């Protein structure tokens with residue numbers, strides 16, 4: 686079994702949830718991902734606004750994956766099960782399966798998420814790059830804001846392709862650097878002087894939109910969509926800063942993390958570090 690990734694932001698979130706921190710519960714008790722604002726200028730400052738935006742990003746991913754009732758869906762890197770909760774609440778006759786490398790998150794998911802009478806729900810402990818599922822066993826695979834933590838994006842794309850049925854789709858969201866910024870983004874995530882920002886754990890920013898296209902096509906996927914939604918997720922940074930400011934200082938690193946958020950916000954606003962929704966299809970056999 687691959688070791689759990691060291692993601693100190695989950696230590697923080699879980700500690701705040703156990704202290705019944707209302708703001709963290711509202712923003713990250715269900716989804717642990719960025720929000721999506723159709724009109725970023727209308728983003729509010731309260732936690733309810735963030736929770737609605739996080740739900741909206743989930744919906745964008747489900748639409749990118751063309752999910753419909755009656756299907757089997759694997760959610761890789763399922764966090765607290767928020768995406769599966771959304772599917773459980775909005776779709777019928779589903780087989781919903783989550784996999785995560787971190788058992789504390791799975792414990793919370795198992796405690797809080799219960800299948801609707803006509804849905805089936807399972808949570809598995811495991812690595813998204815070594816999926817413990819049979820070939821062609823899912824109609825859809827989702828990976829919401831997690832592939833940059835995985836040991837290898839290519840290995841995950843291959844595994845998702847293997848477990849998808851022909852004609853099935855993979856939808857994911859990911860942070861992708863602009864081509865010219867990529868060398869700097871990779872160097873920055875590996876620089877020892879930035880080790881204090883390992884608060885977010887291992888992050889690989891080595892894939893650009895072009896890398897996705899080329900690796901996915903080598904594996905056999907057909908492209909469905911690659912949407913740069915950076916401007917729709919930008920209000921997230923303000924919310925994160927606000928939350929951090931309101932929470933107890935985290936082992937003296939709150940200040941640097943807030944400055945790090947400012948840097949990420951700047952790079953995103955400048956088009957150097959982008960947030961993408963990517964959709965890929967495993968081709969169906971040609972008839973006739």
Ligand SMILES: C[S@@+](CC[C@H](N)C(=O)[O-])C[C@H]1O[C@@H](n2cnc3c(N)ncnc32)[C@H](O)[C@@H]1O
Nearest residue numbers: 716717718762763764785786812813829831834
């Ligand atoms: C930013 S969180 C996103 C969680 C969830 N997808 C959501 O949208 O709420 C990243 C997730 O990836 C999971 N993760 C990291 N590496 C993983 C791996 N190799 N296999 C499975 N899950 C992994 C983490 O435990 C965490 O739950």
